[in-house]
Amino acid sequence: MTPSSASRPSLWLNARLASMDPAHPAPYGVLENHALLLRGGNIEAVLPQAGVDPAAFDGDVHDLQGRWITPGFIDCHTHLVYGGSRAAEWEKRLNGVPYQQIAAEGGGIVSTVRATRWLDEEELALESLPRLKALMAEGVTTVEIKSGYGLTQADEIKQLSAARRLQDSLPVEVAATLLAAHAVPPEYAGDADGYIAYVVDSILPLAARAGLAEAVDVFCESVGFTPAQTRRVFEAARAHGLKVKGHVEQLSNLHGAELVAEFGGLSADHIEYLDAAGVAALKAAGTVAVLLPGAFYFLRETQKPPVALLRAAGVPMAVSTDLNPGTSPFASIRLAMNQACVLFGLSPEEALAGVTRHAARALGRGATHGRLAAGCVADLLVWDIDHPAELAYSVGVPQLKQRVFRGSAQNLE
Numbered sequence: 001m002t003p004s005s006a007s008r009p010s011l012w013l014n015a016r017l018a019s020m021d022p023a024h025p026a027p028y029g030v031l032e033n034h035a036l037l038l039r040g041g042n043i044e045a046v047l048p049q050a051g052v053d054p055a056a057f058d059g060d061v062h063d064l065q066g067r068w069i070t071p072g073f074i075d076c077h078t079h080l081v082y083g084g085s086r087a088a089e090w091e092k093r094l095n096g097v098p099y100q101q102i103a104a105e106g107g108g109i110v111s112t113v114r115a116t117r118w119l120d121e122e123e124l125a126l127e128s129l130p131r132l133k134a135l136m137a138e139g140v141t142t143v144e145i146k147s148g149y150g151l152t153q154a155d156e157i158k159q160l161s162a163a164r165r166l167q168d169s170l171p172v173e174v175a176a177t178l179l180a181a182h183a184v185p186p187e188y189a190g191d192a193d194g195y196i197a198y199v200v201d202s203i204l205p206l207a208a209r210a211g212l213a214e215a216v217d218v219f220c221e222s223v224g225f226t227p228a229q230t231r232r233v234f235e236a237a238r239a240h241g242l243k244v245k246g247h248v249e250q251l252s253n254l255h256g257a258e259l260v261a262e263f264g265g266l267s268a269d270h271i272e273y274l275d276a277a278g279v280a281a282l283k284a285a286g287t288v289a290v291l292l293p294g295a296f297y298f299l300r301e302t303q304k305p306p307v308a309l310l311r312a313a314g315v316p317m318a319v320s321t322d323l324n325p326g327t328s329p330f331a332s333i334r335l336a337m338n339q340a341c342v343l344f345g346l347s348p349e350e351a352l353a354g355v356t357r358h359a360a361r362a363l364g365r366g367a368t369h370g371r372l373a374a375g376c377v378a379d380l381l382v383w384d385i386d387h388p389a390e391l392a393y394s395v396g397v398p399q400l401k402q403r404v405f406r407g408s409a410q411n412l413e
């Protein structure tokens with residue numbers, strides 16, 4: 001929804017802020033006994049409580065009575081706009097049907113492509129709406145949505161338009177990414193290079209011209225596209241002024257992260273097989289490492305991302321749901337935070353930074369999103385918790401009391 005500069009100014013008193021702002025050195029950037037002044041959809045000031053006089057304020061006043069506030073959550077990697085379900089295929093796999101047979105029977109990504117092509121833009125938005133609403137109900141205020149289940153010019157544009165339609169109808173900010181290079185569609189079977197030429201010459205230029213995507217992603221993998229093909233897409237993205245990011249090093253190490261870094265990419269995502277050279281490349285380029293523990297869990301993978309190396313190098317680690325029908329059918333950012341801690345060894349503070357400050361950077365929004373700081377957007381969450389570690393600790397416990405988007409509050413009780 002367009003930022004509501006019409007929201008009344010508001011003052012949020014007696015709060016405990018998990019600001020996630022590195023300007024404040026305490027864990028979680030904690031500021032006890034503080035107040036927030038919101039105006040025009042932005043945070044105008046972060047103030048010590050003692051210096052605030054609510055009587056002199058002309059706007060809405062909220063007394064938080066010591067409740068915690070965090071920045072709004074940012075889910076920086078999702079494929080939530082799609083048609084159909086792959087539950088039946090998953091059931092078959094669990095009953096012992098081999099993957100090759102499922103693929104031969106039209107399963108896998110191709111089945112989601114078929115179901116997505118079948119729907120028109122409005123139906124696609126409608127079918128995707130509950131997934132986005134579930135993320136929002138947990139506190140997501142900015143979400144990235146990828147295409148990648150259309151794989152024709154018209155169907156990729158349709159997916160991106162459905163994402164735009166969702167943003168226009170709900171109090172949430174959507175960052176749309178073109179992932180036309182997600183899989184080779186049936187029409188190009190055996191001709192991945194031919195499909196990449198179509199992506200570069202036809203799909204990408206139209207998505208850029210229409211202003212429907214701000215970034216371009218590629219599935220760079222043995223079962224996806226080669227580094228050479230990925231490079232062609234990134235070069236086209238650069239020529240059209242779009243940022244790049246990559247699904248890289250998920251199942252093997254093709255050095256895709258180094259390629260993303262070479263193009264000054266926003267983020268390298270999955271990265272279970274990332275090595276020391278890849279970590280160094282991300283660090284040098286200022287590229288964010290996006291951890292997607294939902295897919296690792298659902299695929300029962302064993303190779304973990306090199307968290308200790310990333311941490312030692314000071315590469316920012318974001319955490320995201322990867323919400324998609326094939327490998328991470330989970331519309332829960334709290335689950336992703338918990339999985340990042342349990343499966344990958346992040347601390348609860350790192351998990352929270354992963355869905356706020358670092359996720360903002362992964363979307364090129366580090367200056368304005370993901371922190372409670374003057375000048376940032378007024379996207380924030382009011383919690384009934386005793387400590388911010390609770391946010392990564394449990395899943396499904398209704399602790400979110402208010403969700404504030406661009407200064408406008410939604411009560412959730």
Ligand code: DI6
Pocket residue numbers: 108109112182219247250295324325326327
């Ligand atoms: N990596 C994945 O794990 C998903 N896409 C990707 O690039 C798979 C998506 C699907 O199976 O539908």
Ligand code: FE
Pocket residue numbers: 077079247322324
């Ligand atoms: Fe993904």
